[in-house]
Amino acid sequence: MKDLRQGSIKNHIVSLAIPTVGGGLAFTLFNLTDTYFVGKLGTQALAAMGFTFPIILISSAVSMGITTGTMSVLSRAAGRQDKKKMKRIATDGLFLSIVLVLFFSILGLSTMDQLFPLLGADQFTLPLVKDYMSVWYAGILVVLMPPMSDSAMRAIGDTMRPFIVMLVCAGLNVILDPIMIFGWFGFPAMGIQGAAVATVISRFFGMLTTLYFLGFHHKLIDLSRPKLSQLMTSWKEILQIGLPGMGVMLFPQLLRTVLTALAASVGGAAAVAAIAVGSRIEGFVNIAIQGIGSSIVPIVGQNWGAGLYDRVDTVRRLLNRYAIAIGLGSLAVIYVVARPLTSLFTQDPEVVAYVLIYLRWILIGFVGMNLYNWNGQALNAVGKTMWTLAINAGGTVMVMMPLLFVGSKISFTWMLAGLALGQVLVGFFSIGIGRKQLMEAESCNHTEGFVCCKEGLSEN
Incomplete structure (x- = not known):
């Protein structure tokens, strides 16, 4: 376990972020490989992949809600050097994730014909969507297990080994994609499946x-084999943070689902294909963001568990500055590289035009998204997940989604502009919420092992 309770906080952020950035590059390569080869199958195949994104992200959000709870409890146990607790929480968290993911697999396989037409899939794209998702749902456990177990390692300050895991996944995917899609080396050509x-x-x-x-x-x-009471205690601790954490993860995916459906109504298959391509390119920008974000829970959790509240406040203030700087820097970069990157995946002029619009407005919204995501992760680390949920739910339903709907009545461009404006407004609002709630939690947390009484307090 890496001790994050002493030493330079900036250095800790960098040392934890660098391997995660490497893992992010590998993960982006993983996704871009899929998009590149599926793009060779045509616009309809790209559009079909676009329809799968929201559901895949929602599935991931459910599992990541559990890992949010696991990481929060595990990192604070690490701060107290409670090795028995760390082992129990990591193991029981994995078992809980497996149960929920298998349930989601059964639900997904039984609802494909009803769900994807609601998102805008038509008679041409729906068969392609089903080809892809039938395999994905069947293998959902192995798809989601690496990020779930990687999160447990990140909670104790190990970001190097998750990087190695992503290299393994990305390297194999680059090799297998053309073989399975086009039928190289005697394998049957399976297309998008x-x-x-x-x-x-x-x-x-x-x-x-x-x-x-x-x-x-x-x-x-x-x-x-654990005692049932022991297992239930672990699951209760995890779910106290994990259930609100699911909501935190689900609201952005709900927003993405609505965005996809509105794009289909505004611009048809070309607009949905553009979101599919743009989302993959967007992954490059997300690499640094995810790298810094991965450092928040282990650093805040360990220092909070050790009662080092001044260090927690330092983390919060640094993150707000980084969020704005990275968001603006990413916007500048994307203006330069958006067109050449887009041309790698599609030559359809309508799709290219939509991708450029998508990327430029989405990157403006990243300033706000970084702020509310990072302030939310700091709150998650100290057990204040309900406030993270309130920021995401309130921001999505009351600010971002209404602006998204209003913009869609005008054009594709105005739809994305409305979303970007909403994200920026919610982001700056989250700065004040994060500061207030961390200060309040500190004042209630002078007894070791307890989180603030106003959050349904429980002993950790």
Whole structure:
């Protein structure tokens, strides 16, 4: 375990972020590979992939809600040097994630014909969507297990091994995508379904790698049969933070789902294909953002668990400055590279035009998104997840979604401009909420092992 309770906070952020940036590059390569080869199948295939994104992100949000709870409890236990607690929470958190993910698989397989037409899939794209998602749902456990178990390692300050896991996944996906999609080396040409098969196979080997690291290197997996009361206690602690955490993760995906449906109504298949391509390119910009974001819970959690509240406030103030600087810097970069990157995936002039509009407005919104996401992660780390949920739910329903709807009545451009404006407004509002709630939690948390009484307080 890396001790984050002493030393330079800036150095800790950088040291934790760099491997995550490397993992982010690998993950972006993973996604871009899918988009590049599926793009060779035509605009309809790209549009079909665009319809899958919201559902895949929602599925990931459910599992990441659980990992949010696991990371919060685990990082604070690490701050108190409670190794028995760390092992129990990591193991029980994985079991809980498995139960929920398998439920989601059954639900997803049984609702494809009803759900995707609601998002705008038509008689041409729906069969392609089903080809992809039938494989993805069947392999959802191995697809989502690497990020779930990687989060447990990040909670204790290890970001290097999750980077290795993503390299394994990305490398295999680059090799397998053309083989499965186009039928190289004697394999049958599976089209868009081949992209899903490549994803499942590469994530399977990633799952084996990450479980090896978690179990044998960090010794955080306990396969002995726990008492039912012990298991329920762990799950209760995780879900107290994880259930609001699911909401925190789900609201952005709900927004993305609505964006996809509105894009289909405003610009048809070309607009949905543009969002599919733009989302992949957007992943490059997200790399630095995700790298810094990955450092928040372990640093804040360990220092909070050790009662070092001044260091927590320093983290908060640094993050707000970084959020604005990275958002503006990303916007400048995307203006230069958007067109050449887009041309790698499609030559359709209508799709290219939509992608350029999408990227430029989405990057403006990143300033606000960084602010409310990072302030929310700091609140998650100290158990104040309900406030993170309030920021995301209130911001989505009361600010971002209304502006998105109003803009869609005018044009594709105004739709994205409305979303960007909403994100910036919510982001700056979250600065004040984050400061107030962390100060309030500190005043209530003078007794070690308790979180603030106003949040439904429980002993950790």
